[in-house]
Each structure stands twice: as structure tokens, then as C-alpha cells.
Amino acid sequence: MSKFIKLKKGFDINLAGKAEKKIVEVEQPETFAYKPSSFHGILRPKLKVKEGDTVKAGTPILFDKKNDKVQHVAPVSGEVVEIRRGEKRKLLEIVILADKTIEYETFDKYTVSDINGLSRENIVNQMLGGGVWPNLVQRPFGVIADPSETPKAIFISAFDSHPLAPEYDLIFKGQDQYFQAGIDILKKLTPGAVHVNVNADAEVSPMFAHAKNIELNKFSGPHPAGNVGVQIHHLDPINKGDIVWTVNPFGVIQIGKLFLEGKYDASRIIAVAGSEVTKPQYYKTYTGASIKKFIEGNLNSDHVRFVSGNALTGHKINADGHLGYFDSLLTVLPEGDKYELFGWIKPTTQKLSFQRAFGLFSFMFPNKEYALDTNVKGEPRAFVQTGIFEKVTPMDILPTYLLKAILAEDYDDMEALGIYEIIEEDLALCEFIDVSKHDIQDIVREGLDLMRYS
């Protein structure tokens, strides 16, 4: 049963520097990296390669000793040139110097009709070995799915409502058959439905509209309408003991390719966007690409921040850094480490606020684009303002009470107030609008970790 759900709460952050809709072919970056930090809950990462080893695209390079069936594989072929570690020898990046032409590990290949005959066991094993499994994210907790579990349903959000998000129509063009194959595979993993949730406010690409074996749901409204957590809440909410999986369309396509082509294909189209990018546009590359090649001669100023992912949930990376496993977007923002005389009261039209106390007449210019910098714009305070988080959280959840329960480490309350239904990204807008400047996404993760390891 397909549903149409209209959401009113939320907030679209209209950032300047949207990527122009063209895909540019440039020389491929020299290095690609696999970043365990893209995932939550990798407890004891064990390397399978060392510096100097050569790998193919799809060669296992890492596994988690606590979840050892799931192989993490190299996105491209080449030589492992560096294993970057941080404090306490925490594994940060496995950097691979890429070959000019990518060589692939070969996996079993199936035709579309073969797939229907495959057993669940066969599918799971091929996905685990073929490196596509980490695309499956389990809710609650937002961690890599456990292959021994059976989810009650699988959810795919077919649009991204984050600021400057890449257009799915463009980056997944021509992948229809792989997407369908991926859906057929996923359908075998769950007794429930595979939900594909599309944007009701835009034209739906045929890849999603014509897909079979799915429940097609339409969501309308401002961000976070595209967040899969919000969609789950309205379709089939997660209760205590439930397990659902989420995948993004890139993951579905990658799964489809693994079965139809017999290879682990990490090629993807990424958007480079933001107010500090001279020519914001799309590039063809692979997962974990070094951003060097995309920013060379393409910046408006020197003092910028590179963000792997979007401005709400992304990670800061260095100018020689690499994109994360799930990221198809590099956001470049002006760094905001400067003082501003009477910045908190000076009238301006350059700043964006969800609330009318700032930008009193901004509602008259709904299409104005803002070049926001990374300044915190205030100091941390106790929770004071009420009723505001609810306005950007289109779920029947009381964010302030949930956050306070987490801070108090009250397990019963966390559970009762719905911590299983959210991960960081679902409350990212609360963090953005918070006048008390809490690190809400950190608090949410803290709560999820408490629940998971209790």
C-alpha cells in the first residue's frame, strides 16, 4: 500500500553555490581512502592489508572482529600507500594509490532470472564477500546491519533534502536495471516490504517510479522529509525490539551491479558545491576520492572548510582529505573564525535564521540563497527556549525531553521517548537552530551508544 505523506514541520536551508547540472570528466584523483569513521559501531577494526600491498577493487582490506562476516573492501585497485592513524592509534584512513585502469576482483555473476532463484544464504554470502554489505544500515542505532538478523522491512529514501544535496536524477542516471536488481535482492532479505520513498514535490525519476517489487511512498515538505528516519516514523515506526534496515539508492545500485556484473563497482558521481566553489558541478569518480583534484583552482578564497557530506551532518576534512563511504557531496564553506562587532544584534540580511527574531522580514524573500560560514554564532548555554525543536522535527517525539534523558543517562526514559527511532541526522536541524548551541548530534550518538552497549 503506497502512501502519500505531507509533512509541514522542518526547514529548508537554502545555501548558495548549488552544483550546476553537468557532469565533468577530470583526471581521476591519485588516492582513494577507506574511512572506518564513516560507520558507527566498528568496535575492533582489524586490517587485512599493510602498507605496500597491492589490492584490486573489491579486495577485502578490513573487518570488524566483533562482526567478522562483514568484509570491507578496497574501492579501487592499486597500492596501499598509507594507513593513517589518529590518537590512541585509532584507525582513520586506509589510503590507496589508484591504478590508471581499475582492476576488479571477480565475483559470481547472475542474470536477472537467476536472482529470483537464489536463496537468502547465497545472497547474504555474496553481499558479505563482495563488499556491498556495509551499505545496509540497521535501525535502531544506525550501525552496519547484522547479517544474522532479519529486518521487518527495508527503507530507501529516494531523495536527499539536505542543503546542497546532489540531485539523484542526475547521479543515478542510466542505472535503472542495477537498481531493480538490487531491489530484487533486498526483497529476499526481508519478509516485509521494501519501501522506496520519493519526493512528492518534484518529478519522480523513472528509475524509482517504474521499479517493481516495492512500495512507492510519496513525501512532501521541507527538510528533513528526505531523511529515512522521518519516513520510517510515518510508514512503519520502529518499536522496541524491531529491526529495520535502510539503504541509499547508491547502495542498491552497487548491490545490483555486484550480482549482474560480478564486480564491486565503487564508481559514483559526486557533487562539489558551496559558496566558496568557483564552478560548482558534478564529477565522475569513485567512493573515497581525494578531494585535491576537485578543488585545485576551483576555490573563491583560501580560508575555507571542506566538508565530506552536507553542511548539516558532514565531517570536516583537510584539503588533502578524502570523502567518506556514504558521501556523494563535497561542501566547501567559508571558515568563520572571526570576531564581529555586535554581531549578535547588528541588523543584516546576510545571516540565516529559522526564527523571526533574526531576519525579521526574511520570509518575504523565500528564494534568497545564503552563504553561511562555520561560525557558531553564539555561546553554549543551558536549554532555555522551548517548543522550537518540535517545529523542525516532523515526528511525534519530544526532542528536548529525549536529549535530557540522554544527558541524565536515564535508560528507561530514552527508550520510552523514542531513541530507537532516531539517529544523528534526524535531529541535525535541532542542532542548527538551537539558540543554546548544544552539540545535539553528539548527544544523540552518546545516547545510542549507551542503549546499544547496555
Next chain:
Amino acid sequence: MKFLREALDKVKPHFEKGGKWEKFYYIYEAHDTLLFAPNHTTNSKGVQIRDAMDMKRLMMTVIIAMIPCLLFGIYNVGYQHFLAIGQPDAGFGDIVLIGLIQVIPILVVSYAVGLGTEFTFSVIRQHPINEGFLVTGMLIPLVMPPDIPLWQVALATIFAVIIAKEAFGGTGMNILNVALTARAFLYFAYPSQISGDVWTYIGEGNKAIQGFTGATPLAIGAETVENGKNVVASLSAYGNGWADGIYEFSNMFFGFMPGSIGETSTLMCLIGALILIFTGVGSWKIMVSVIAGALGAGFLLNGLAVNEFMAMPAHYHLVIGGLAFGTVYMATDPVTASQTETGKWIYGLLIGILTVVIRVFNPAYPEGIMLAILFMNVFAPLIDHYVVIANKKRRLQRATV
């Protein structure tokens, strides 16, 4: 403005860890951040951009919304003074001058003493200075009678900041509205200076005009319980000969009557309410439900009236006493009000009802709104508790279906 920044940067090391004034870091920080929005940037994880709104802006918006009440209050203090001493033709300049002479010292004492207390606590407890007092420091003078001794203002401010706020951990943790605690403190500690005939500033050497009693509309209303006269007629009759029609409905709506400095004008409160609602800083739900509660209780009492005060038309409750001021600026305090959206309706409604009930049935406490808000401050967490339980129940019921 570069030299200012450089000057601040020059003294900054003295306040940082290891500096000679390390203990006073938060006092330095408060001044620095007031002058310059700080240069902090977002963390490497989490949101990379932040909304422009911060606590300073939030609190400043409330202060801006109070300015109409303050300006009108200054004028009205002078105006009532000249009315009471029988010089209704005094010029605008004289009126404002008297008002300024009475109001500004109270304002200065409230801010100076309150901020001093805050600074002291920030040094002792080593916590940042919160902007909350900027609002409290303005609210306290506005709910004081114009002739209040300054030492009482100072004492009440210290009491309120320490007992109502810092004892609980500062702004955001307090249970009671700080400004109302200051007033309640005076009300019970020094009743003779904050009740009865204190609402008009006469001044030494001046004599009140014949017929002036200093009675407020609420006091006149309370008297009718005993003397059985019609409230509206009594109100209209007051001021005959020296201030005709001072307690007519329209005059009370505009606020040209005795009372606390900032609370007399319903019109100014209405302007403030519009600012708060339009900017989204004050909860319109609370304001609407307080008014609905007061009117509802007023109508109910009209229906059941056994004395003249009960029979007073319900809409009179909105313009006499501090109901309008309390509704707009105090009931909406986000920290002490109900924090859930459903809770706000219940909280406001009960404040409105209680205000009228206290006014009408308890002649010892003619001003109901102060006690009603403080009482509901205490109950707000309980209201929220049940709203939260309802949310939890919805989630549980969903699971069993």
C-alpha cells in the same frame, strides 16, 4: 573598531588559565562576547553551519518588547504624580522629568545589583554569565511601585537571583520566575511599601489633592464586596473632581492610572505581545490561554455572582491590575512555563483562572497574577510530566498493535 579588538586581545591572556585574573575569566568573557560575536567555529563532526540566533538575541528581543511599557511607565509615573497633587496641566517635559527621576534609579539599582550578584556567582561557581538577567533586570523595575525604597529593590534583586536562580544552577534550571520572586519577596517581607496607598508617587513636601485616596481599581473592586455598590459605578465615580474618568474602561486600557511602573497600560502590553509573537520569542499559546482562562473565569463568576465584585464585567479583569503585563512578559518565560506545547495551553488557562479567583475571593491579596504565575511555575513540571507520559503511552500502544 580594530583597536577595541586589539585591546581585548591584549588583556585576554590575563584572564585565561594561568593568568593573574584567571578567576574572573567569565566576567571578561561576558564583556568580550557582548562587544564582539566570538570567533568560535563549529566542530569537525555535527552541523557545520549554525543558525544566526543566539541567547543574546533572544533575550534582547524580549527587552525590546518591554521598551513600550518602560517608556509609557516613565510618562505615567509623572502624569499620576501631577494628577494627585492637583496640577493636571503640567507640561510634558515636567511629567517626563518626574518619571525619569523616579524610574531610572530603580532601573539602575536593579541592573547593577543583579549583575553584580551574577558576576559574583560566575566567579565562585566558574560558570558563564547567562543573558537571562538582562530580561529580569528590566522586569523587576517594571513591577515595582514608583516610590519603592531603592534598598528594597536591591535586597529583592539579590534574594531573587540567589534563591530563585543561582541556587538551582542558573538560567535554564530555575523553577520560579526570577522577577516575580523579587516582587513576592517584597510583598511578604515589606508589605507596607508594596501594598495599599503606594501606587502613586506624591513626593515629599507635596500634598495629595482632596478626594485622592490612592485606591487601585482592584482595591475598589474588593471594597464592593463589603459595601455592596456596583463595581463599574464605583470605578467611574472615583477621581470625580480631580481626575474625571480615571477608572473608565478605555482610560484603564490605555493605562493612565496608578499602578506598578510598567504594568498599567494594556495597550503597551499588547504592542509588546505583538513583538514577541511576531518574532516567535514569546509563546502565543500561553498568552491566548491566559486571557481565555481569565475571561472564562470572569464569565463564570458573573453567572454565579453573590456579591458585586463577582458581578464585575469579565473584560474589566483584562485591564485592571497586572494581568496583561504578567501574561505577556512573565507567564511566557520559557524556563519556568510549561515546556510542552500541550502543556502550555493548560498552564496558561490555569493562570488566567487562578488570577481571577485570587482577585475576587481573596481580598488580602488583591493582585492575583503574581501569585497565580508563581503557583503555576511550581506546577508546570507536573503538567509537562503528564504530557510526556502521554507521548510515551502513544509509543507503547503503537507497539502492541
